[in-house]
Amino acid sequence: MSVDSALANTYTPAEMMTIAAARLLWPGCVCFVGIGVPSAAANLARLTHAPDMVLIYESGGIGTHPSVLPLSIGDGELAETATAVVSLPEIFSYWLQAGRIDVGFLGAAQIDRFGNLNTTVIGGYGKPKTRLPGAGGAPEIALHAKQIFVVLKQSPRSFVAKLDFCTSAGFLSGHGERARRALPGAGPQAVITDLGVLKPAIGSQELTLVARYENVSVDRIRAATGWPLAVANTVDVMAVPTAEELRVLRDLHKRTEIAHARDASRSRKTPALSASQVNA
Amino acid sequence: MQFGSLQEIVDGYIRDGQSVALEGFTHLIPFAAGHEILRQKKRDLHLIRMTPDLIYDQLIGAGCARALTFSWGGNPGVGSLHRLRDAVENDWPQPLTIHEHSHAGMAAAYTAGAARLPFGILRGYVGTHLSRVNPQIREVRCPYTNDAIATVPAINPDVTVLHAQAADRQGNILIRGIVGAQKEAALAANMLLVTVEEIVDSLGAPMNAIVLPHWVVTAIAEVPMGAYPSYAHGYYARDNAFYLAWDEMSRDRKRFTEWINRHVLCSHDHAEFLDSLAEAA
Numbered sequence: 001m002s003v004d005s006a007l008a009n010t011y012t013p014a015e016m017m018t019i020a021a022a023r024l025l026w027p028g029c030v031c032f033v034g035i036g037v038p039s040a041a042a043n044l045a046r047l048t049h050a051p052d053m054v055l056i057y058e059s060g061g062i063g064t065h066p067s068v069l070p071l072s073i074g075d076g077e078l079a080e081t082a083t084a085v086v087s088l089p090e091i092f093s094y095w096l097q098a099g100r101i102d103v104g105f106l107g108a109a110q111i112d113r114f115g116n117l118n119t120t121v122i123g124g125y126g127k128p129k130t131r132l133p134g135a136g137g138a139p140e141i142a143l144h145a146k147q148i149f150v151v152l153k154q155s156p157r158s159f160v161a162k163l164d165f166c167t168s169a170g171f172l173s174g175h176g177e178r179a180r181r182a183l184p185g186a187g188p189q190a191v192i193t194d195l196g197v198l199k200p201a202i203g204s205q206e207l208t209l210v211a212r213y214e215n216v217s218v219d220r221i222r223a224a225t226g227w228p229l230a231v232a233n234t235v236d237v238m239a240v241p242t243a244e245e246l247r248v249l250r251d252l253h254k255r256t257e258i259a260h261a262r263d264a265s266r267s268r269k270t271p272a273l274s275a276s277q278v279n280a
Numbered sequence: 281m282q283f284g285s286l287q288e289i290v291d292g293y294i295r296d297g298q299s300v301a302l303e304g305f306t307h308l309i310p311f312a313a314g315h316e317i318l319r320q321k322k323r324d325l326h327l328i329r330m331t332p333d334l335i336y337d338q339l340i341g342a343g344c345a346r347a348l349t350f351s352w353g354g355n356p357g358v359g360s361l362h363r364l365r366d367a368v369e370n371d372w373p374q375p376l377t378i379h380e381h382s383h384a385g386m387a388a389a390y391t392a393g394a395a396r397l398p399f400g401i402l403r404g405y406v407g408t409h410l411s412r413v414n415p416q417i418r419e420v421r422c423p424y425t426n427d428a429i430a431t432v433p434a435i436n437p438d439v440t441v442l443h444a445q446a447a448d449r450q451g452n453i454l455i456r457g458i459v460g461a462q463k464e465a466a467l468a469a470n471m472l473l474v475t476v477e478e479i480v481d482s483l484g485a486p487m488n489a490i491v492l493p494h495w496v497v498t499a500i501a502e503v504p505m506g507a508y509p510s511y512a513h514g515y516y517a518r519d520n521a522f523y524l525a526w527d528e529m530s531r532d533r534k535r536f537t538e539w540i541n542r543h544v545l546c547s548h549d550h551a552e553f554l555d556s557l558a559e560a561a
Contacts, residue, residue, distance in 0.1 A: 071523065072306045074306025075306070076518065085458060087461065088387050120380075128368065131353075133360070134351065143404065169408060
């Protein structure tokens, strides 16, 4: 058994999702990055096959090279390693709105079959069942980035027939509505989940399963989708993570854990709010 | 411009019912000032902030706010703001009116406010439901191309509160690192209160740095560690462990209230607040 296959036997669905997303990024691409899986995927791509890609975080860092993943969108690491740090009005106007972003990476609580996204509420807006954080940069990232990649775990709760609230536009009702309404970017060109990858169909723009991960059946992916899922004639099986991809990703996560623990201990003369205190 | 203690400047300039923006995009969040507002039991505030963060979670949970204008209300990198959620979902401790935007919309609103324009414009909100729930988001036709373009009314807070690295003895303020929309929020406000890490003889500001001249500043208080558990670039790092721990801490109303009482209300000032956290750890 090769090292590759031995390691690959042990990867998690979350690692596969991050690696699949990273593979979609290319050398030199300008990527507007959000926190979480998008940040991990973009940095994995930068540390493997796309060293010269440009990472932009909405907090103002242009061309950041973090050695560890930031916990928040505005960790000091992002400013310290950036080519330039600009203000928030500038990042959204001169950089995003001006069309300088190749790829915007978004997550969501809900997605529909046309790639529209909800990060605002579950239930009614006036009396929500669950109040989510809200829009942040997403509506305009979804509007202006040349294309969008969406990353989220796939389940009937997240892949819904009808959004409770549309925070960010995908293809709206599909069938060319996005282009007819002259939205500047091309919209979601890939949805990367923990089970496989969906892409918009030509014409209808309905999200269609084009790739699945090893040991994940198409039936399982259908069952994790809250509408009758369109499936491509040929569904590719995504290559398992390479030993290099797993090593770089795990090193990145390990460095991040150590750094965040160290940040806490040096951040003031007195210790951080500890677990014991939380329970006090 | 006046120098004073934090207690004096909050007492002197922040009134019940005002619109107050404590800005700072993850960096330089004015926690000490927020805690002083909480200690002085200000009420019915209309809080304004792009990212409410833990400080607004605390002010909302402690009953200081009647309204919130915001664009992203989470605990960055962690999850929900549980006190904000409880207010929106269950009206606890009191109903909270929300005015919700996107970041780009709020940035445009602050920029318009700083320039004393009536509204900001952006290519934004297209295809979203935000304009259905926030009637302040409207559109105009471009007089040159006839394109539709989104508008947001200018934000002009009664008071903006910032935390900055340093002031000089004249009261000029230097801000560096991730600067968010602080300059716009500062110049949009009718009054500007600033806490600083230190007061220095000379700022040594590089050309084109973000310097707020003393004559736009209302009052300054020196509060070392005043952004903690957020951070001040060049002084101390963000306490990410605190942000992670807050998730558990803030879920339960009783535990939250005990924490506020013990660490904020029973502390006379920010130094005592930091000491009380250290003692409890």
